[in-house]
Amino acid sequence: MDLDLAQLRALDAAVTHGTLDAAARALHITPSAVSQRIRALEASLGRVLLVRSKPVAVTESGAAALRVARQLDALAGALALDLAGEEGSRRLIPLGVNADSLATWVLPALAGLDGLDFEFHREDQDYTVSYLRDGTVMAAITADSAPVQGCTVEPLGVMRYVPTAEREFAARWFPHGVTAAALREAPYVDFDRKDDLQHRYLRKHRVDEATPPRNQVPASADFVAAVRLGFGWGMIPMVQQPQAGDDVIVLDEHGIDVPLYWQQWNLRSPALDRVREAILAGAAVLRSGR
Structure with missing residues (x-):
């Protein structure tokens, strides 16, 4: 299974911030782009991941995808720190x-x-x-x-x-x-x-x-x-x-x-x-x- 990190981050941001608009502001993209990324992720996994309520909520399949998204983000962040060696990060x-x-x-x-x-x-x-x-x-x-x-x-x-x-x-x-x-x-x-x-x-x-x-x-x-x-x-x-x-x-x-x-x-x-x-x-x- 090929997972797109940008799509996973869109899912994470939507759940973290509660709405697609707030997720878009956090990711510095448009709400339409957030929605498209999440729909593309749902299509690739063959599952509905997000309930478009206010605030948004994940389905059972969405919870599993969200867990993977956040774990990959944690690993990516650790790798970035290792490579950059930036103090204060x-x-x-x-x-x-x-x-x-x-x-x-x-x-x-x-x-x-x-x-x-x-x-x-x-x-x-x-x-x-x-x-x-x-x-x-x-x-x-x-x-x-x-x-x-x-x-x-x-x-x-x-x-x-x-x-x-x-x-x-x-x-x-x-x-x-x-x-x-x-x-x-x-x-x-x-x-x-x-x-x-x-x-x-x-x-x-x-x-x-x-x-x-x-x-x-x-x-x-x-x-x-x-x-x-x-x-x-x-x-x-x-x-x-x-x-x-x-x-x-x-x-x-x-x-x-x-x-x-x-x-x-x-x-x-x-x-x-x-x-x-x-x-x-x-x-x-x-x-x-x-």
């Missing part, structure tokens, strides 16, 4: 990261990597692999140990989540510690509908998650703030406990352990290798037993 690395890792250890781990820019796609650790499958990201932190096709996987460690509450809240709702009866009555804080941690802890105590009052706060720092302000109890990672402050307490040290893994494209890229090394080093906090 930069590479954009799109990564899939769960919110709690992004709020705690990932940013410090990646700080100081000169010549690299990052595009973070935040998603629950159970769902970040979807970004790898459709080619949106080059690598992801995920709870899935099964490698996505065309990717390698390495264990990072375990993020332990423990039920945490503001002191006065704990005294009011959990005067005798964590019990099923208390969990049925006490309000709790949820991250979003995809976050299953609070529900898993409730089910562990044979409590239906629909029974207690629920507050939804879909941002990692704000989630911790909501717990600290007494909106409810919530599952906070041990690595995030220092951010919670002294006015909160851990209700139960035997929380829920979530193993995390690093999955990345199975290709040789000096830029991606640097990111991998930084992530593996930064993840030492997950292996410290905290």
Whole structure:
């Protein structure tokens, strides 16, 4: 199969920027040229790749083509840097990261990597692999140990989540510690509908998650703030406990352990290798037993 790099780049630009007009501006060509390149690629592959909506969306076949397009672009960029040897040249690395890792250890781990820019796609650790499958990201932190096709996987460690509450809240709702009866009555804080941690802890105590009052706060720092302000109890990672402050307490040290893994494209890229090394080093906090 002969693949045209210009056609693949047109597909990538359309998906990245959302419209054919925006893709044309990014590629410095006309919208008609973008459309023609994508249609030519669809004709050569015999598949419809793009849904012309706003923003545009890829079909299942389009996701596979997009992944190849972005991998080839990464290889071409690495080759250009090797041949030119230009200092100051930069590479954009799109990564899939769960919110709690992004709020705690990932940013410090990646700080100081000169010549690299990052595009973070935040998603629950159970769902970040979807970004790898459709080619949106080059690598992801995920709870899935099964490698996505065309990717390698390495264990990072375990993020332990423990039920945490503001002191006065704990005294009011959990005067005798964590019990099923208390969990049925006490309000709790949820991250979003995809976050299953609070529900898993409730089910562990044979409590239906629909029974207690629920507050939804879909941002990692704000989630911790909501717990600290007494909106409810919530599952906070041990690595995030220092951010919670002294006015909160851990209700139960035997929380829920979530193993995390690093999955990345199975290709040789000096830029991606640097990111991998930084992530593996930064993840030492997950292996410290905290």
